Amino acid sequence: MSLSIDDIKRIAHLARIRVDAEETARYQAQLNGILGLIEQMQAVDTAGIEPMAHARDVQQRLREDAVTETDRREAFQAVAPQVEAGLYLVPKVIE
Amino acid sequence: MQHASLKQLATLLADGKTSSVELCQDYLDRIERLNPQLNAFISVDRARTLAEALAADERRARGETGPLLGVPIAHKDIFCAEGWRTTCGSKMLANFVAPYDAHVIERCKAAGMPCLGKTNMDEFAMGSSNETSYFGPVKNPWDKRAVPGGSSGGSAAAVAARMCPAATGTDTGGSIRQPAAMTGITGLKPTYGVVSRYGMIAFASSLDQGGPMAPSAEDCALLMNVLAGFDARDSTSLEREAEDYTRDLNQPLAGLRIGLPKEFFGAELAADVGRAVEAAIAEYRRLGAKTVELSLPNTRLSVPVYYVLAPAEASSNLSRYDGVRYGYRAPEYADLTDMYERTRAEGFGAEVKRRIMIGTYVLSHGYYDAYYLQAQKLRRLIAQDFAEAFRACDVIMGPTAPTTAFDLGAKRADPVQMYLSDIYTIAVNLAGLPGMSVPCGFGDDGRPVGLQIIGDYFSEARMLNVAHQYQLATDWHRRVPGGL
Numbered sequence: 007m008s009l010s011i012d013d014i015k016r017i018a019h020l021a022r023i024r025v026d027a028e029e030t031a032r033y034q035a036q037l038n039g040i041l042g043l044i045e046q047m048q049a050v051d052t053a054g055i056e057p058m059a060h061a062r063d064v065q066q067r068l069r070e071d072a073v074t075e076t077d078r079r080e081a082f083q084a085v086a087p088q089v090e091a092g093l094y095l096v097p098k099v100i101e
Numbered sequence: 102m103q104h105a106s107l108k109q110l111a112t113l114l115a116d117g118k119t120s121s122v123e124l125c126q127d128y129l130d131r132i133e134r135l136n137p138q139l140n141a142f143i144s145v146d147r148a149r150t151l152a153e154a155l156a157a158d159e160r161r162a163r164g165e166t167g168p169l170l171g172v173p174i175a176h177k178d179i180f181c182a183e184g185w186r187t188t189c190g191s192k193m194l195a196n197f198v199a200p201y202d203a204h205v206i207e208r209c210k211a212a213g214m215p216c217l218g219k220t221n222m223d224e225f226a227m228g229s230s231n232e233t234s235y236f237g238p239v240k241n242p243w244d245k246r247a248v249p250g251g252s253s254g255g256s257a258a259a260v261a262a263r264m265c266p267a268a269t270g271t272d273t274g275g276s277i278r279q280p281a282a283m284t285g286i287t288g289l290k291p292t293y294g295v296v297s298r299y300g301m302i303a304f305a306s307s308l309d310q311g312g313p314m315a316p317s318a319e320d321c322a323l324l325m326n327v328l329a330g331f332d333a334r335d336s337t338s339l340e341r342e343a344e345d346y347t348r349d350l351n352q353p354l355a356g357l358r359i360g361l362p363k364e365f366f367g368a369e370l371a372a373d374v375g376r377a378v379e380a381a382i383a384e385y386r387r388l389g390a391k392t393v394e395l396s397l398p399n400t401r402l403s404v405p406v407y408y409v410l411a412p413a414e415a416s417s418n419l420s421r422y423d424g425v426r427y428g429y430r431a432p433e434y435a436d437l438t439d440m441y442e443r444t445r446a447e448g449f450g451a452e453v454k455r456r457i458m459i460g461t462y463v464l465s466h467g468y469y470d471a472y473y474l475q476a477q478k479l480r481r482l483i484a485q486d487f488a489e490a491f492r493a494c495d496v497i498m499g500p501t502a503p504t505t506a507f508d509l510g511a512k513r514a515d516p517v518q519m520y521l522s523d524i525y526t527i528a529v530n531l532a533g534l535p536g537m538s539v540p541c542g543f544g545d546d547g548r549p550v551g552l553q554i555i556g557d558y559f560s561e562a563r564m565l566n567v568a569h570q571y572q573l574a575t576d577w578h579r580r581v582p583g584g585l
Contacts, residue, residue: 009462021416021461022423023454024442033458039517040459044405047475050482057477058484060307061293061533062558064337081200087430094425097437 121171153215170213193448203300221255250280267315275526282501282551293533294339297332305414318568355389365499377542403528409476416460501551505544
């Protein structure tokens, strides 16, 4: 299947990436090219094959329920675009 | 000094014939002279490097020893290093100064290896030519019209031009091996889970793996002793006994069984690359190895499978760049959604956006089974091919890349053509196996060719032995580009 202009707009919105009209057309051509490559997968019968999520089958480790992190709020907020009084600032979301 | 191996540098330091400060000054001078031509480094911080070198010299003066104490290294700019700007090759992180160290950085610091700088790379490690970097493309030291490969192209070019004795890289679909091949150096992608991903900026978490890049296999073995190790902060880090990766370097190769998959020698392989690889295999026969023809029938599916799984994981991993907690934020926006959308539109480059959108699509409602689940099933078939192959051989060999380094700009307009540069490397990541690239000659254009060596899980020491014995018999790894 091939992606329409509306599909591209929907995907871009889901991915939270703003695209203008000229970019939308370019992405349509490029993403359809990539999907063309991906389509080769569909010809293979994979009935009964277990999906492989990870290269090595490992168990999720659990750790002690203990505090291991120290408070480094200032260091972490020093790299934030906008902070005030220890809070991250974003545009108003609740009227 | 610039042509000394890590072992030779370590000996010079141990014998008091040089100091870490002196070594670092030499390399920093060379970086300063060559970087304007090659663009291999994004960040260099002379004062910080020399402070680390001085600390290493002081440790030695206090009686401390260590195999690589005082030997400098450059790090791919994907590794967070406290106090260093860490950009991942992106405008999104152009001003990000890491507030903590990656595990790989911690290990290098503990070993006393000063950081010479942060190397250029494809943006978020997405690329095979280093042309997607926000900081401009890296030039191949062998021919400045050519790309160095990617995504660890800065590390590869820096090692090839001897601007550093060694560097770290990361490999999600070939990003250590393909640039190593294209710049005539040695690079190793370890078994998935051997090197911690903590502090290594995530691209595709089930495939990403850090590893060493250096002139020789012996150098890489010494570096593996530093980089590898269990780390509880990486949920897929493997809990294993520490290994000495140099232990088998001097084993003879008599009786080694080399598997040659017919799929690696098909129509897409350039004739000159094929000839160099065949010559390397002939050298292995002289060294006592036997060759076994075999098949990895699902190899042809590895590129399509990868371009589902890697973008899917990337779309999830890169959702963290929202302009709130760190990184770029668009200067103007109407509301929160607009802020996200403009921040990501302006902060990410074209290739990253393409992959996020492909990943978003294949994970979106109604398409998950057809794409993501199907790709995961095929991933198992690809891994099973290798398991079958390793019943008949000890290592698999073939070309690392189908061609020598291509010209800058040659594949930039067509993402699919770019992706096919990794046809021989991607399957190894999907299976989680270790793979390496070893220099084995030059193409008709005078650009380097890499021999790929693929091993079974945890066979890095054996692979390094296989590469080292070849390097004792040949001198391709000692060739350096002229005119620098």
